[in-house]
Amino acid sequence: MVLDNVYELLECPVCTEFMSSPIHQCPNGHTLCSMCITRLKSCCPVCHLKIGSIRCLALEKIAEPLELPKQPMELAYNCPYSRSECSIKGSVTHxxxxxxxxxxxxxxxxxxxxxFKHSYAPFREKDNTTGLLCVLSRYGQQFCYQFEHFVLGAVPCYIAFIRFMGEDTQAKRFSYSLEIGGNGRRLTWEGVPRSIRDNPHEVCDSLDGLVIPQNLAKLFSDGNEQEFKVQVRGCIRRK
Structure with a gap:
């Protein structure tokens, strides 16, 4: 139990990897690993103060005798934008x-x-929505929130889901919920984010998200029969 608490103290709040010397801190005492300090240009992600040359010697002494996993190399990912064949690859920051x-x-x-909240309007009988993507920053990590239109059998549907901008092993440290509500009704999905290495079409095919049949979406709308809108609320949590 004590060792678990030690590992929790040594976990970088940004990349969630274990910190080792040198460990820097901002004037308010928030700590970061050396790799994330470079990524964030020495700006604390919690209080946004400048991280200077202040070292957290106490944590460095705790980390010194422990065998901690080394920081991973910068990994490259494909652009997750689904509306075009984009060939860009790079780090999460890039x-x-x-x-x-x-x-x-x-x-x-x-x-x-x-x-976070996101509204979609209008939805018509023949909706030509092909997809929407937003980037969410939470706990110093980056996530992709996506809303896609697809056909399940012969039924037009929407699916909303979140992917983690990183590896699957890190993604499993988080959970998320999505909710669509209106007119006294509520539909909720809770799940674990997939990695952006997973193709969005794979997520749609596995129904791993908030699936909303087009006709069902009307029940949550505050508009009229010809033109209506719904709102999705989402939350990301750390396990």
Whole structure:
């Protein structure tokens, strides 16, 4: 039990990997591994103060005798944007910048918000929605929230899901919930984010998300028969 608490103290809040010397801290005492300090340009992701040369010697002494996993190499990922055949590959930081600059993706910083909301309108009988992607920042990690239109059998459906911008082993450290509600009704999905290494079509085919048949979506709408809208609320949690 004590060792578990030690490992929890040594877990970097950004990359969730174990920290080893040198361990730096901001003026408020928030600690980061040396790799994440470089990624975040010495800005604390918690209080946004500048991280200077202050070392957390206490944690360094705790980490010194322990056999901790080494920091992984920077990994490359494919662009998760599903509306075009994008050939861009790179680190998570590079992909996030690429999504914002080249695909005009909406970026939600959830540092101070536990819930995000996204509205879809209008939905018509013949909806030609092909997909929507947003980037969410939570616990210093990056996530992709996606809303896709697909056909299940002969039934037009929507599916909303979240993927983790990283490896599957890290993704399993988080959980998420998505909810669509309105007119006294509520439909909720709870699950574990997939890695962005998983193709979004695979997620749709496995129904691993909040699946909403098009006709069912009307029940949650606050619009009319010809044009209606629904709102999805989402939350990401650390296990």
């Amino acid at each position: 992909i996030v910048t690429h999504l914002k600059d080249d695909h005009n993706i909406v970026y939600f910083d959830m540092s101070h918000e536990s819930v």
